[in-house]
Amino acid sequence: MARPPRFDSDQLLDAAVHLAAGGGPAAVTMSAVAQAVGAPSGSVYHRFSGRPALMAEVWLRTVERFQEEYAQSLDQEPDPHRAARAAARHVVAWSRAHPRQAALLLHGPEEFGQADWPPEHRERADGGNRRTLARLAALGTALGATGPEDRERIALAVVEVPLSVVRRHLRAGEALPPYAEDLAEDSATALLDRFG
Amino acid sequence: MARPPRFDSDQLLDAAVHLAAGGGPAAVTMSAVAQAVGAPSGSVYHRFSGRPALMAEVWLRTVERFQEEYAQSLDQEPDPHRAARAAARHVVAWSRAHPRQAALLLHGPEEFGQADWPPEHRERADGGNRRTLARLAALGTALGATGPEDRERIALAVVEVPLSVVRRHLRAGEALPPYAEDLAEDSATALLDRFG
DNA sequence: AGCATATTAGAGAGTTCTCTCCAATATGGA
DNA sequence: TCCATATTGGAGAGAACTCTCTAATATGCT
Numbered sequence: 519m520a521r522p523p524r525f526d527s528d529q530l531l532d533a534a535v536h537l538a539a540g541g542g543p544a545a546v547t548m549s550a551v552a553q554a555v556g557a558p559s560g561s562v563y564h565r566f567s568g569r570p571a572l573m574a575e576v577w578l579r580t581v582e583r584f585q586e587e588y589a590q591s592l593d594q595e596p597d598p599h600r601a602a603r604a605a606a607r608h609v610v611a612w613s614r615a616h617p618r619q620a621a622l623l624l625h626g627p628e629e630f631g632q633a634d635w636p637p638e639h640r641e642r643a644d645g646g647n648r649r650t651l652a653r654l655a656a657l658g659t660a661l662g663a664t665g666p667e668d669r670e671r672i673a674l675a676v677v678e679v680p681l682s683v684v685r686r687h688l689r690a691g692e693a694l695p696p697y698a699e700d701l702a703e704d705s706a707t708a709l710l711d712r713f714g
Numbered sequence: 715m716a717r718p719p720r721f722d723s724d725q726l727l728d729a730a731v732h733l734a735a736g737g738g739p740a741a742v743t744m745s746a747v748a749q750a751v752g753a754p755s756g757s758v759y760h761r762f763s764g765r766p767a768l769m770a771e772v773w774l775r776t777v778e779r780f781q782e783e784y785a786q787s788l789d790q791e792p793d794p795h796r797a798a799r800a801a802a803r804h805v806v807a808w809s810r811a812h813p814r815q816a817a818l819l820l821h822g823p824e825e826f827g828q829a830d831w832p833p834e835h836r837e838r839a840d841g842g843n844r845r846t847l848a849r850l851a852a853l854g855t856a857l858g859a860t861g862p863e864d865r866e867r868i869a870l871a872v873v874e875v876p877l878s879v880v881r882r883h884l885r886a887g888e889a890l891p892p893y894a895e896d897l898a899e900d901s902a903t904a905l906l907d908r909f910g
Numbered sequence: 911a912g913c914a915t916a917t918t919a920g921a922g923a924g925t926t927c928t929c930t931c932c933a934a935t936a937t938g939g940a
Numbered sequence: 941t942c943c944a945t946a947t948t949g950g951a952g953a954g955a956a957c958t959c960t961c962t963a964a965t966a967t968g969c970t
Contacts, residue, residue, distance in 0.1 A: 520916035521966040542824060544740065547957060558919045563959065626885065628738060629825070667893045670882065674901060678878035682870055689822065697863045705870060708904045716946035717936040743927060754949045759929065 525557045527565050527575070534576045539618035543629040546573060570631055574639035577630040578646070580619045585650055587612060592653055598660035599710060602676050605657075606706035609680035610699045613688070621688050624681065661713040668713075675709035721753045723761045723771070730772045735814035739825040742769060766827055770835035773826040774842070776815045781846055783808060788849055794856035795906065798872050801853075802902035805876035806895045809884070817884050820877065857909040864909075871905035 533554035537545045548569055552559045566572040591608035595601035613620035627643060635643070657676070658669045680702040687694050729750035733741045744765055748755045762768040787804035791797035809816035823839060831839070853872070854865045876898040883890050 520914080520968075521918070523917060525918085548959080549957065559957095559959080560920070560961090561918060564917065569958065628885070666891070667897055670879070670897060671901065673882070674875060674878055674897075678882070679870060679875060682874035682878060683866070686866065686869070686874070689824070695862065701863055701866060701870075705867065705905055708907060709901055711904060716938075716944080717948070719947060721948090744929080745927065755929080756931090756950070757948060760947065765928070 525555055525561050525565070529555055530557075530562060530565055530572070531576050531579055534572065535580065535618055535622060538576065538625070539621045543573065543622075543625055543631070546576065548572065567636070570634040571636055571639065573630040574632075574635040574643075576622070577627055577632075578639060578642055580622050581627075581643075582646055583616075583619070584612060584623060585646055589649070589653055592657065598657055599707075599714065602657060602661070602672070602710055603703045603706055605676045606680045606702045607699045609677070610683055610694065610702045613684040614694050614698070617688065617693075620684055624685050624688060661710065663713065671709060672713075675706040679705045679709065721751055721757050721761070725751055726753075726758060726761055726768070727772050727775055730768060731776065731814055731818055734772065734821070735817045739769065739818075739821055739827070742772065744768065763832070766830040767832055767835065769826040770828075770831040770839075772818070773823055773828075774835060774838055776818050777823075777839075778842055779812075779815070780808060780819060781842055785845070785849055788853065794853055795903075795910070798853060798857070798868070798906055799899045799902055801872045802876045802898045803895045805873070806879055806890065806898045809880040810890050810894070813884065813889075816880055820881050820884060857906065859909065867905060868909075871902040875901045875905065 530551055533551050534546045537550055537554060548559055548562050551572070552562045562572070566575065588605065588608060592601050592605050595604050632640070632643070654673055654676070655669065658672050661668075661672060663669050663672060683698055683702045683705075684694065687698070726747055729747050730742045733746055733750060744755055744758050747768070748758045758768070762771065784801065784804060788797050788801050791800050828836070828839070850869055850872070851865065854868050857864075857868060859865050859868060879894055879898045879901075880890065883894070
């Protein structure tokens with residue numbers, strides 16, 4: 519009933535991930551994405567209403583993929599201490615398996631022009647963040663956290679510290695060393711020792 | 715012997731810090747800096763050879779100010795454990811005292827166009843990083859660190875974790891909570907417990 | 911075969927920014 | 941007073957990018 523597409527959204531987003539990993543989010547221009555897949559710029563605008571929408575989709579597709587697996591690693595383990603350690607490990611392991619997407623996540627949504635995103639995409643981001651925060655809150659409760667300081671310490675242990683381990687190496691352009699997962703897990707354990 | 719300057723470099727750099735804190739490094743355009751201080755764009759180019767040079771100076775002035783105080787906080791304390799705790803605290807305290815400059819540092823040199831910097835500025839950055847790494851290495855030796863994993867753990871404790879504490883709040887647009895220094899110090903302590 | 915339609919294809923207008931260039935200007939020193 | 945000079949002041953060329961618009965094209969359905 520219609521001409522078959524030569525370029526689909528995922529193909530364009532993949533190109534955008536490559537560009538962002540190589541030259542940062544600023545390198546993701548509509549022309550660069552089009553050129554990367556050999557499409558005219560019109561085809562990119564056919565899939566995405568504009569650059570803000572494209573940037574939002576790149577970010578959201580990546581962060582949602584990450585959060586989905588992250589949530590699984592938290593949920594699979596009933597004991598909260600073991601769950602926290604698994605989650606810390608998982609951040610590093612996922613980054614090792616998906617270095618370009620990890621590089622992308624390290625930039626943060628602001629750099630992907632979050633301020634200009636269409637409302638629909640903003641809500642998608644908010645929803646994902648709410649779900650993740652809720653999971654962390656549940657972990658905090660299970661660990662016996664009491665105040666905001668405790669909750670923040672837990673977030674440090676299972677999110678920020680593992681990300682820092684990854685950031686150090688990816689920013690330096692190195693591969694993750696073999697001990698990275700252990701380092702993240704050990705550090706998380708040290709930070710959570712005071713609980714339960 | 716010459717017409718007196720109405721706009722000096724520091725004034726332009728201050729404006730650039732403001733712009734970067736508000737809208738990220740991308741908001742630091744030559745025109746925006748000029749407009750912010752009421753100067754014509756020609757005056758900005760009279761002080762800086764181009765945008766890369768301006769971005770480099772903004773970054774370097776800020777990071778050097780930070781590193782100078784950071785080094786002092788490490789050196790003032792002979793006991794390495796106490797020095798590490800003081801350093802972790804200091805990162806947060808400095809960020810509290812200089813929120814805009816802290817916001818700037820959280821972006822990292824890449825976002826300030828490091829790849830385009832003139833060689834002179836690159837060397838300045840390398841020198842500063844070398845000095846800081848040397849100090850961390852000395853701290854590692856004093857603590858009895860053996861391998862790269864140990865050294866990385868120490869860097870996490872006295873640099874990355876305190877920065878993560880700051881990042882969480884500045885990214886959310888909040889002020890740092892009163893307990894932030896304690897949280898950074900406690901976390902550093904927990905990560906360093908295994909040493910000596 | 912022929913129609914309806916989703917998509918490709920690409921030209922080009924409009925915008926924003928960087929950087930250059932030159933004239934105007936204000937000051938200290940001779 | 942007058943000169944040398946550092947700096948201001950601003951216009952504008954050139955580059956990169958976003959986005960629009962129109963025509964061409966290929967497919968499924970009848």
